Amino acid sequence: MVVLDVAKESIIDEVTLSLESESLQEERRRTGRYLAAGIVIFLVGLGLYHAVVYGSTRLSALLGASLIMFLYLLWLLYASQRKKKLLKSNELALQQRIEEVIVKTTKSSENLVEKEPQSDKNNFQAFGRSYSIA
DSSP states (O other): OOOOOHHHHHHHHHHHHHHHHHHHHHHHHHHHHHHHHHHHHHHHHHHHHHHHHTTOHHHHHHHHHHHHHHHHHHHHHHHHHHHHHHHHHHHHHHHHHHHHHHHHHHHHHHHHHHSOOOOTTTTOOOOOOOOOOO
């Protein structure tokens, strides 16, 4: 049984709480970004609707272009986040694979060292002629 001081236990608790608070804070940021993006899309769409209804072609062209650019920007942000997650998962998989190979290599080298050398009687080859019909 391991007995820790109160100070060490509090440090461990603080580390776990800080990790949880960071993930919660990141989730709140992401939710705020989605909310802001939704509001902007709604306002641009509402402005575009009013511009088309009242016949202002200049304003509708401006709002249409801004809506397209904003949606493109959102797509870029989404794609970069998705790629970053994919790279992290690939990196973790590669690291695990490397660790497996290292462990297998060390185990196999230990097995080779532990084995006793076999006698040369079993490995003796007789040299003889082979006859083939060609």
